[in-house]
Amino acid sequence: MVRALLQWLDKSSIRIGTKLVLSFLLVIILVSVLFSIVGVRVIGDRVVKEAQAKVQTDLNAAREIYLNKLADVNDVVRFTADRYLLMSALMAGNTAEAAEVLGRLRERERLDVLTVTDARGRVILRTSNPGVVGDDKSGDEFVRAALEGREPVASTCVVPAEELARESPELAARAYFKFIPTPMARPRVETEETAGMMLKAAAPILDPQGNVIGAIYGGILLNRNFEIVDKIKETVFQNVQYKGKDIGTATLFLDDLRISTNVRNQDGTRAIGTRLSEEVYNRVIGEGKQWIGRAFVVNDWYITAYEPIRDLAGRNIGILYVGLLEQKYADLHRNSVLVFLAITLGGAAGAFGLAWYLSQRLSDSVRKLARAAEQVAHGNLDVRVQIESHDELRELAEAFNYMAAALKKRDEQLREFTTRRIMESERLAHIGQLAAGVAHEINNPLQGIVTYSHLLLERARPDDANREFLEKIVKQADRCRNIIRGLLDFARQRKPEKRLSNVNRVVEECLGLVANQALFHNIKIVRNLAPDLPLLLMDPSQMQQVFMNMIINAAEAMNGAGQLTVTTRHVPDASAVEIEFTDTGHGIKEEDMERIFDPFFTTKEAGHGTGLGLAISYGIVKEHKGTITVQSEVGRGTTFTIRLPVSAVEQEAQVHGTATENTSH
Numbered sequence: 001m002v003r004a005l006l007q008w009l010d011k012s013s014i015r016i017g018t019k020l021v022l023s024f025l026l027v028i029i030l031v032s033v034l035f036s037i038v039g040v041r042v043i044g045d046r047v048v049k050e051a052q053a054k055v056q057t058d059l060n061a062a063r064e065i066y067l068n069k070l071a072d073v074n075d076v077v078r079f080t081a082d083r084y085l086l087m088s089a090l091m092a093g094n095t096a097e098a099a100e101v102l103g104r105l106r107e108r109e110r111l112d113v114l115t116v117t118d119a120r121g122r123v124i125l126r127t128s129n130p131g132v133v134g135d136d137k138s139g140d141e142f143v144r145a146a147l148e149g150r151e152p153v154a155s156t157c158v159v160p161a162e163e164l165a166r167e168s169p170e171l172a173a174r175a176y177f178k179f180i181p182t183p184m185a186r187p188r189v190e191t192e193e194t195a196g197m198m199l200k201a202a203a204p205i206l207d208p209q210g211n212v213i214g215a216i217y218g219g220i221l222l223n224r225n226f227e228i229v230d231k232i233k234e235t236v237f238q239n240v241q242y243k244g245k246d247i248g249t250a251t252l253f254l255d256d257l258r259i260s261t262n263v264r265n266q267d268g269t270r271a272i273g274t275r276l277s278e279e280v281y282n283r284v285i286g287e288g289k290q291w292i293g294r295a296f297v298v299n300d301w302y303i304t305a306y307e308p309i310r311d312l313a314g315r316n317i318g319i320l321y322v323g324l325l326e327q328k329y330a331d332l333h334r335n336s337v338l339v340f341l342a343i344t345l346g347g348a349a350g351a352f353g354l355a356w357y358l359s360q361r362l363s364d365s366v367r368k369l370a371r372a373a374e375q376v377a378h379g380n381l382d383v384r385v386q387i388e389s390h391d392e393l394r395e396l397a398e399a400f401n402y403m404a405a406a407l408k409k410r411d412e413q414l415r416e417f418t419t420r421r422i423m424e425s426e427r428l429a430h431i432g433q434l435a436a437g438v439a440h441e442i443n444n445p446l447q448g449i450v451t452y453s454h455l456l457l458e459r460a461r462p463d464d465a466n467r468e469f470l471e472k473i474v475k476q477a478d479r480c481r482n483i484i485r486g487l488l489d490f491a492r493q494r495k496p497e498k499r500l501s502n503v504n505r506v507v508e509e510c511l512g513l514v515a516n517q518a519l520f521h522n523i524k525i526v527r528n529l530a531p532d533l534p535l536l537l538m539d540p541s542q543m544q545q546v547f548m549n550m551i552i553n554a555a556e557a558m559n560g561a562g563q564l565t566v567t568t569r570h571v572p573d574a575s576a577v578e579i580e581f582t583d584t585g586h587g588i589k590e591e592d593m594e595r596i597f598d599p600f601f602t603t604k605e606a607g608h609g610t611g612l613g614l615a616i617s618y619g620i621v622k623e624h625k626g627t628i629t630v631q632s633e634v635g636r637g638t639t640f641t642i643r644l645p646v647s648a649v650e651q652e653a654q655v656h657g658t659a660t661e662n663t664s665h
Helices: 002-011 016-081 084-092 096-108 141-149 161-167 169-175 227-236 278-286 326-377 392-459 467-491 503-514 540-557 590-595 613-623 647-656
Strands: 113-118 123-126 153-159 196-206 212-221 248-254 257-261 291-297 300-310 316-325 499-501 522-529 536-538 561-571 576-582 627-633 637-645
Touching: 016 096, 016 153, 016 196, 016 212, 016 227, 016 291, 016 300, 016 316, 016 326, 084 096, 084 113, 084 196, 084 212, 096 113, 096 123, 113 196, 141 153, 141 196, 141 212, 153 161, 153 212, 153 300, 153 316, 161 169, 169 196, 169 212, 196 248, 227 248, 227 257, 248 300, 278 291, 278 300, 278 316, 300 326, 316 326, 326 392, 392 467, 499 503, 499 540, 503 522, 503 540, 503 561, 503 576, 536 540, 540 561, 540 576, 540 613, 540 637, 613 627
Parallel strands: 522 561
Antiparallel strands: 113 123, 113 212, 153 196, 196 212, 248 257, 248 316, 291 300, 300 316, 499 536, 561 576, 576 637, 627 637
16 A cells, blocks of 8 residues: 555656655654554553553462461461460360360450360360360371471361361351352352361470370361451552542452452442352462463453462462452553553654655755756756755755756767767768779679689699789689678678578578588587577578678687587577587687777788678677677687577567468478
């Protein structure tokens, strides 16, 4: 589209000032659109990355709050295990007094569970449900770790419903959830959850000698316990709202079930009982990795971060989630884009105004140059251009003025030179006509001289004293006849009678004519003739004359001994056929290279050659719209290359309907 518009501007007859303005406008629009697309994308990426970085930081803070709460539980249990009252009660076998103290401690520290076992793991004191004791907790991984490892342990764990019921029926009721259908959640056979997720710690109880006499464990049930998520919201997000909505939310998941959250339903209630999307579940619970991205949570879009919650054995049992309301960042993105576009449009408008001003200044100078050039084209070489700006246009104007002055001076010189050449050409034409006439008149008596001199030489006896003189007369008469014949051929060059012909056949005919001549007895002829040459539109007899001249000249240059290589080839890129004649003769001197095609110029000894052969060959090749070139190295040999076009002759053949040469001829 842009290319088509530029081509239209180039072809249209609009003034250059308008073209410049339109070109500047096109550039400004393209640059503005490109910058807008890139800018909007960059702003969007930056906003998203900023939101993701923020939610990652918020997740780190939420994790610290969660772990601090677990540490608090661990501290309470550990310090309680070290109390003398508990140790003495266990040693005396009287837990009544300890039960009252531990009960007040559980309520003060807001623990849901605080239970004591003996050294075998049997429960001897349960503050949350005093009537239920004697059950075996040795299989509990926390109790076992405390009794066997003699060190406190703390972690998150999943507590089955029956264990919760033993600790307290109220805890079992809090842990129960009926699944709320949630779009994009993973398929599950279960429709309800009875187990609970708990922050749990256990510590060994030691006597004064360091022997384990029991264990104590305590915990906080997270199901429907909103202390942690609300503290995250208050501490990390500072309860900030945006357009009436909480800007940040936090959630605790048991497997894929929301058991504690401050995400709200449409009616304002907490969205507990809803479930996590399958994509996030597979990433966090299935692969045990964080998931950060855009997600639809219950009823709104959030920039979210999830990470797994692991139990004492490292199993993924739940998820910690924080989310930032996307609407704030979407509005920030939209406002930033609007500001950026406004700045871009303002810049484009300013750039267009400046472009219009500059184009007018440039077009004024160009118009001056155009008017001056038009006057020069009409013959006014006295015109001059004055431009005040100090730039390339002023240099161009000065160059134009210099050109106009030089043209005027050259015009005067050309007129004088042309006058001289016309006069000289007329004189040469008269001389040429005279020479042709003289040659024609001399030719008839010269034929008689040649004929009778040959007869006298034939009749002279070998011992005749005049025989030597007769031989010289015959030789010089033959030379005069050859000069006259060449002069007449050069003066009367006829138009070629072209027809489609096979170049290789013409070359073979020429080589066949000279094969038995004495001059070629000691010359090796190498044929490199391409078999796939296209037919050329040419005059075979004239081209045979050219080829024969090349072959005989090569033989004479080698003094009858050497190698002559004849090569033909098709040159598709140049749409031409080349014929090369390469000899191993004495070569041509550099100072003679520029004159070898001039009439009457020859490098042969006096009395050998007229100097018209190459001139005639050059004229014939030129009539065929071809070229003839020469390369030579003294002492190494010479190569003449004749190039004849293919495309031009094919077109001419189509126009004139020239008959194709019979290939069987």
